[in-house]
Amino acid sequence: xxxxGELERAVMDVLWARPEPxxxxxxxxxxxxxxxxxxxxxxxxxxLAAKNVVRRERAGRAWLYAPAATxxxxxxxxxxxxxxxxxxxxxALVRFAQSVTSDEADALRxxxxxxxxx
Amino acid sequence: xxxxxxxxxxxAAAVAVALWLLRSRWTHAHPxxxxxxxxxxxxxxxxxxxxxxxxxxxxxxxxxLVPALFDLPPVIHELDLWxxxxxxxxxxxxxxxxxxxxxxxRSTARARARHRLLLQLVARQDTGALVxxxxxxxxxxxxxxxxxIVVSAGxxxxxxxAELDAVxxxxxxxxxxxxxxxxxxxxxxxxxLPGSALLTRVCATIELLVEMCADDxxxxxxxxxxxxxxxxxxxxxxxxxxxxxxxxxxxTPVQARIRRLREPDRFGFPPALPLAxxxxxxxxxxxxxxxxIPL
Numbered sequence: 001x002x003x004x005g006e007l008e009r010a011v012m013d014v015l016w017a018r019p020e021p022x023x024x025x026x027x028x029x030x031x032x033x034x035x036x037x038x039x040x041x042x043x044x045x046x047x048l049a050a051k052n053v054v055r056r057e058r059a060g061r062a063w064l065y066a067p068a069a070t071x072x073x074x075x076x077x078x079x080x081x082x083x084x085x086x087x088x089x090x091x092a093l094v095r096f097a098q099s100v101t102s103d104e105a106d107a108l109r110x111x112x113x114x115x116x117x118x
Numbered sequence: 119x120x121x122x123x124x125x126x127x128x129x130a131a132a133v134a135v136a137l138w139l140l141r142s143r144w145t146h147a148h149p150x151x152x153x154x155x156x157x158x159x160x161x162x163x164x165x166x167x168x169x170x171x172x173x174x175x176x177x178x179x180x181x182x183l184v185p186a187l188f189d190l191p192p193v194i195h196e197l198d199l200w201x202x203x204x205x206x207x208x209x210x211x212x213x214x215x216x217x218x219x220x221x222x223x224r225s226t227a228r229a230r231a232r233h234r235l236l237l238q239l240v241a242r243q244d245t246g247a248l249v250x251x252x253x254x255x256x257x258x259x260x261x262x263x264x265x266x267i268v269v270s271a272g273x274x275x276x277x278x279x280a281e282l283d284a285v286x287x288x289x290x291x292x293x294x295x296x297x298x299x300x301x302x303x304x305x306x307x308x309x310x311l312p313g314s315a316l317l318t319r320v321c322a323t324i325e326l327l328v329e330m331c332a333d334d335x336x337x338x339x340x341x342x343x344x345x346x347x348x349x350x351x352x353x354x355x356x357x358x359x360x361x362x363x364x365x366x367x368x369x370t371p372v373q374a375r376i377r378r379l380r381e382p383d384r385f386g387f388p389p390a391l392p393l394a395x396x397x398x399x400x401x402x403x404x405x406x407x408x409x410x411i412p413l
Contacts, residue, residue, distance in 0.1 A: 005238045012239045051235055074236045075252050079270065081233060082256045104254050 021064035128401035171208030265293035291335035
């Protein structure tokens with residue numbers, strides 16, 4: 001399970017590093033030094049798409065994959081939740097203490113909204 | 119009708135204890151005892167309210183509530199409008215409470231799963247915690263079967279090493295003692311009545327007591343001062359940019375926590391505590407017994 005999580009992370013890093021959507025083959029090639037099977041990479045990408053963190057589109061006979069949001073937007077989403085700034089979802093976490101100025105909170109919200117528009 | 123009277127008395131006892139708990143200061147010195155008393159009290163209030171409604175509706179049968187309910191379907195036409203309305207209200211309330219708890223559990227589980235996934239993608243593992251690269255200072259625990267302790271890069275910059283250790287110990291206490299399970303039922307209740315100022319206050323009290331439990335645990339491992347100064351830094355950092363007037367709140371939860379760490383209250387259990395425990399336990403026993411007897 002930990003290995004799968006680590007793979008998901010590595011695949012996301014590959015996708016984030018590319019300006020264009022990537023095929024399974026391209027991601028597999030980028031992770032060549034790990035010696036993964038092609039089908040493993042395909043499974044990981046399918047799982048990530050099912051979890052809505054990766055978008056996929058058809059290009060001819062192959063699927064192309066792209067991140068659904070940038071790394072910064074995901075960080076912003078985590079921080080908004082951690083700061084209990086997202087409606088009533090706050091009960092998901094137990095926090096020590098939080099420290100945020102209203103300017104910082106606005107910046108976080110904007111980071112997320114920018115992502116949703118594009 | 120005397121059985122309904124018992125239910126009402128049990129409910130009144132629970133309300134009295136809850137009001138006492140809301141006003142008491144000793145709870146900050148003994149957060150664990152206070153939490154347990156809160157749990158029993160709210161449970162009593164819920165059970166006795168449902169018991170009173172069903173008790174009134176089923177009074178003509180002169181039996182325990184559950185046996186009477188089981189025998190009810192064939193003879194339901196014998197009940198007049200008021201009694202059947204009370205039965206329906208009691209059952210609806212009970213069902214509503216259960217369904218709401220389940221819905222809240224599900225939405226929380228989903229939010230946590232999403233949060234866990236994103237952490238896996240963007241956070242990096244460091245000694246004892248996951249680190250999220252963001253300048254805002256925050257530290258928290260994502261509960262679950264494999265709880266995650268998370269700190270932001272901002273929090274690591276804000277705190278000294280000793281303070282950070284104390285904060286991590288605090289979060290581990292949350293995770294190990296499953297504090298989210300203590301808070302969840304109260305938060306679900308609040309979600310039923312989001313406008314209720316009283317429930318909001320009760321929830322805030324419960325959350326504060328839970329924090330104090332974790333503070334105590336961390337203070338036993340790392341001393342009181344690092345934790346107190348960590349809280350102080352968070353507090354000062356967060357309020358620095360808030361507009362004037364927002365600070366006017368006399369005693370924020372964080373300040374209460376800092377104060378009890380710096381000047382630990384030395385007074386023992388208040389004499390009224392055993393009495394309150396006895397009262398509310400008797401009320402709960404009475405109220406729930408009436409669900410089964412008289413047969």
